[in-house]
Structure formats: structure tokens, C-alpha cells
Amino acid sequence: MAPENIVPASDRSGAQALRWLILSAVIVGLDQWTKAIALAALQEGQSIAVFSHLNWTLRFNPGVAFSIFDDGHAWQRHALSAFALIISAVFTVMLTRLPQIDRATKLAFALVIGGAIGNVIDRIRFGHVVDFVDVRLWNQTHWPAFNIADSSICVGAFVLLVWGWKSEPRSAPAAVAKEPK
Numbered sequence: 001m002a003p004e005n006i007v008p009a010s011d012r013s014g015a016q017a018l019r020w021l022i023l024s025a026v027i028v029g030l031d032q033w034t035k036a037i038a039l040a041a042l043q044e045g046q047s048i049a050v051f052s053h054l055n056w057t058l059r060f061n062p063g064v065a066f067s068i069f070d071d072g073h074a075w076q077r078h079a080l081s082a083f084a085l086i087i088s089a090v091f092t093v094m095l096t097r098l099p100q101i102d103r104a105t106k107l108a109f110a111l112v113i114g115g116a117i118g119n120v121i122d123r124i125r126f127g128h129v130v131d132f133v134d135v136r137l138w139n140q141t142h143w144p145a146f147n148i149a150d151s152s153i154c155v156g157a158f159v160l161l162v163w164g165w166k167s168e169p170r171s172a173p174a175a176v177a178k179e180p181k
Contacts, residue, residue, distance in 0.1 A: 027114025
């Protein structure tokens with residue numbers, strides 16, 4: 001009898017991972033499409049009001065999410081891109097090794113992969129990430145501009161955190177030693 005924490009090989013599959021990677025590709029496509037629209041319609045810093053607390057405002061971010069590390073050093077573009085590609089590769093491999101029933105983790109990995117690749121494309125093409133979603137919180141306080149890729153990464157990280165907190169720890173069944181008679 002196999003321990004319950006060991007996943008049968010039939011539950012792990014590259015074909016299952018491919019389905020989730022298609023979601024990642026859709027996210028990359030939506031991200032790049034919306035950024036192309038923002039670049040065509042807006043000048044840097046220009047805002048167009050959508051709703052009372054939502055604007056389209058074109059910003060160029062050489063840093064990471066929410067303009068962290070945005071001082072613009074050239075090494076950052078390469079380091080951030082390398083980091084995102086490594087995380088994407090690790091998550092892709094992990095997708096092939098997760099049990100079929102672990103959909104929340106697979107969803108989280110697919111979201112992070114799609115977002116990371118979307119922003120890497122920007123860093124390679126432009127040397128910075130294109131952000132355009134501008135949310136006003138109150139008065140004149142704005143959340144840092146973001147994009148579809150950033151949203152995807154944040155939602156993926158949130159799902160990983162929530163899933164990690166809600167899942168029960170997996171432990172190997174206790175071995176019971178039997179003495180020979």
C-alpha cells in the first residue's frame with residue numbers, strides 16, 4: 001500500500017501542465033495587447049479618466065511591481081528578467097509534477113508565469129515595463145500604476161498564500177514497527 005502523500009505517476013502529466021501553460025500564454029497575449037493599446041493611445045504621464053477612481057495613465061517602470069527598485073540602473077533590467085525567467089522555468093517544471101487535483105496551485109503558477117513573461121517581454125523590448133492602470137484610492141492618493149501582468153502575478157501569489165494557509169500539512173504516515181514473532 002502506497003503512502004497517501006505519494007502521487008501516482010498517472011496523476012502527473014505534461015499534458016495537464018500544457019493546459020495551464022495555455023492560460024499563461026493567454027495572459028501574456030492580453031497583457032501585450034493592452035500595453036500596445038496604451039502605447040498607441042497615450043503619451044507618458046497622460047491620463048484618461050475611465051471612472052471616478054480609475055484612469056488610464058501611461059507610466060514606464062524600470063523596477064519591479066509598484067515601482068520598487070525604479071532607480072533605473074541598467075543591471076536591473078537584466079537581473080529582473082533573469083529572475084523572472086528562472087521563476088517561470090521552475091514553476092513550469094513544478095506544473096508537470098503536481099497532482100492533477102492540485103488545481104489552485106496550478107492556477108497560481110500559471111498566473112505568475114504569464115505575468116512574469118509579459119513583463120520580461122517589455123524589459124527586453126523597451127528596457128522598462130509599460131504600466132497604464134491608475135487607481136485613485138482617496139483624495140489625490142493613487143495606487144502605483146500597474147498592468148495585466150502585474151495583476152496576474154499578484155493574484156497568483158495571493159492564491160499561493162491562501163492555498164498554503166488552507167492546505168493541511170502533508171506528512172508521511174507513521175511507520176509501525178512490528179517485531180518478529
